[in-house]
Amino acid sequence: MTVRRWVWLLSLLALPVPALGATQEVRLADPGAAAQVVFRVPYAVLEVVGSDRDGVRMTYDAPEEGDARVHLRLTAQGNRVEAVDPGNAHLLKVRIEVPRRTDLRLETSNGGPLRIVGVEGVLEVVNSNAGVELTDVAGSIAVSTSNGPIVADVTRVDPGGTVSLVTSNGRIEVTLPADFAGRVLAESDTGPIESDFRVRVEAPRGLPRPGRVLSGQIGSGAGLLRLRTNNAGIQIHRR
Amino acid sequence: MSEHEDRDIILDLFGELDETEHADLEERLATAPELRRRRARFHAVIERYRSEGEEEPPPVRIASSRPGRSTGWLLRIAAMLLVASLAFFAGRATREPGTGEPGGDLDALTMETARLRRQVALLALQQRRATERIAAIEDLAAQAPGDPALAGALWRSLRDDPSVNVRLAALDALFSAPGIAPPSADVERLLASEPETAMRLALVGWLAAAQPAGWEEALREVGESDESTAVRSRVRELLGGVA
Numbered sequence: 001m002t003v004r005r006w007v008w009l010l011s012l013l014a015l016p017v018p019a020l021g022a023t024q025e026v027r028l029a030d031p032g033a034a035a036q037v038v039f040r041v042p043y044a045v046l047e048v049v050g051s052d053r054d055g056v057r058m059t060y061d062a063p064e065e066g067d068a069r070v071h072l073r074l075t076a077q078g079n080r081v082e083a084v085d086p087g088n089a090h091l092l093k094v095r096i097e098v099p100r101r102t103d104l105r106l107e108t109s110n111g112g113p114l115r116i117v118g119v120e121g122v123l124e125v126v127n128s129n130a131g132v133e134l135t136d137v138a139g140s141i142a143v144s145t146s147n148g149p150i151v152a153d154v155t156r157v158d159p160g161g162t163v164s165l166v167t168s169n170g171r172i173e174v175t176l177p178a179d180f181a182g183r184v185l186a187e188s189d190t191g192p193i194e195s196d197f198r199v200r201v202e203a204p205r206g207l208p209r210p211g212r213v214l215s216g217q218i219g220s221g222a223g224l225l226r227l228r229t230n231n232a233g234i235q236i237h238r239r
Numbered sequence: 240m241s242e243h244e245d246r247d248i249i250l251d252l253f254g255e256l257d258e259t260e261h262a263d264l265e266e267r268l269a270t271a272p273e274l275r276r277r278r279a280r281f282h283a284v285i286e287r288y289r290s291e292g293e294e295e296p297p298p299v300r301i302a303s304s305r306p307g308r309s310t311g312w313l314l315r316i317a318a319m320l321l322v323a324s325l326a327f328f329a330g331r332a333t334r335e336p337g338t339g340e341p342g343g344d345l346d347a348l349t350m351e352t353a354r355l356r357r358q359v360a361l362l363a364l365q366q367r368r369a370t371e372r373i374a375a376i377e378d379l380a381a382q383a384p385g386d387p388a389l390a391g392a393l394w395r396s397l398r399d400d401p402s403v404n405v406r407l408a409a410l411d412a413l414f415s416a417p418g419i420a421p422p423s424a425d426v427e428r429l430l431a432s433e434p435e436t437a438m439r440l441a442l443v444g445w446l447a448a449a450q451p452a453g454w455e456e457a458l459r460e461v462g463e464s465d466e467s468t469a470v471r472s473r474v475r476e477l478l479g480g481v482a
Contacts, residue, residue, distance in 0.1 A: 103368075122368055122370055124368070124402070126402075140370040142370050142402060144404055144435070144437070146436055146437065162373050164373060164404040164408070166403050166407055168435070168436040168469060169436075185411065187441075205380075205415035206416055207414050209414065210447055210477060224373070224377060226373075226404070228407060228437060229437070230436075231469060
């Protein structure tokens with residue numbers, strides 16, 4: 001008998017049904033204030049999308065046949081919402097809708113590409129063995145991954161804020177607002193570094209750095225753009 | 240008067256201590272008149288600003304030549320610390336004659352201000368957000384790049400911070416202060432425990448640039464034992480093909 005037949009049969013018996021896919025939603029205690037969402041689940045293919053809703057909605061699906069035991073839960077305390085399952089061993093496809101103004105702390109690994117669309121806040125992302133793609137994001141950003149590219153389309157950087165993108169074996173492509181101003185330090189051990197911005201090139205402080213380096217100042221602001229990869233290129237685009 | 244006590248007083252005035260920490264501070268205040276006088280002076284400065292209707296203290300350029308860098312509440316605390324230190328020394332000069340203290344000595348004021356600024360930056364290294372810890376490291380690097388005490392804080396961040404982005408910022412700060420490179424044996428241990436390939440690649444670059452005693456042997460060891468092909472290949476390049 002297939003798994004789906006078991007689900008149908010068990011539901012008739014009103015027994016707990018293992019979740020093959022599920023949607024959960026929590027409301028924020030203060031919809032007028034920024035939310036904080038923490039997601040720490042390995043093996044996730046994660047997409048986070050900013051929306052106009054007052055709460056956080058998570059939909060997930062375990063695509064492998066027979067993978068019935070998925071215990072992913074949203075918990076909320078005030079405006080802080082968490083989905084934490086460090087013991088997860090299933091490949092999950094997860095989509096989380098959050099208010100557009102949300103601070104994110106996302107950690108996954110070995111699942112697949114991680115995407116964030118239309119979110120504004122302090123965005124901290126850790127992935128591995130896959131890429132990270134940020135589209136229409138704003139705020140301060142710290143992203144790290146390995147064996148995958150980082151592509152970030154940033155519409156606004158907080159005054160004095162940070163955009164730090166670190167990967168290995170993957171290219172970095174970042175688009176910044178035309179008025180971005182701050183210090184830039186971009187490094188690639190072997191790949192080319194290109195910038196649309198006019199950079200007032202300055203030698204890096206202190207020790208000389210091996211590899212290819214773009215170090216200097218864009219405009220006169222206090223932001224920080226820190227980019228590092230090893231055997232791929234870096235592109236800095238200006239909107 | 241310890242830096243730890245000053246820090247606790249300032250944090251308490253901003254309501255940042257939890258119940259246990261507040262109770263502990265109150266216990267110390269009960270038995271230390273000088274501590275109570277310091278708190279009263281800090282409190283007077285803060286209240287003066289509040290009574291004059293200012294929501295934020297005047298902008299204060301804390302650490303670097305980059306204008307307008309914001310670290311949110313830490314900037315407010317840092318600004319208050321600077322003003323409080325000014326008020327403190329002004330108060331001592333006019334109210335406590337004959338103490339033998341420098342009083343209105345500009346050098347003493349400068350040292351006190353620098354000490355308080357470092358305290359704020361070191362506090363910021365404990366912030367929950369990685370982006371705030373990165374900002375704190377930038378400030379520390381700009382304040383006193385060769386200071387051994389700050390070097391210790393940067394080294395701990397490089398070794399222990401959970402964020403790769405923060406560890407890289409700490410390495411950047413150490414790159415910018417060549418006089419404080421740790422022994423190559425410490426770097427070798429760090430390389431052995433660093434889980435991220437991107438960081439190990441950056442660390443071998445730093446080892447090759449800083450060249451502490453024994454750096455070539457340390458690099459060869461990494462070049463033979465690292466699990467990453469990219470790291471082993473990079474080490475070969477840095478050693479000029481002699482692996």
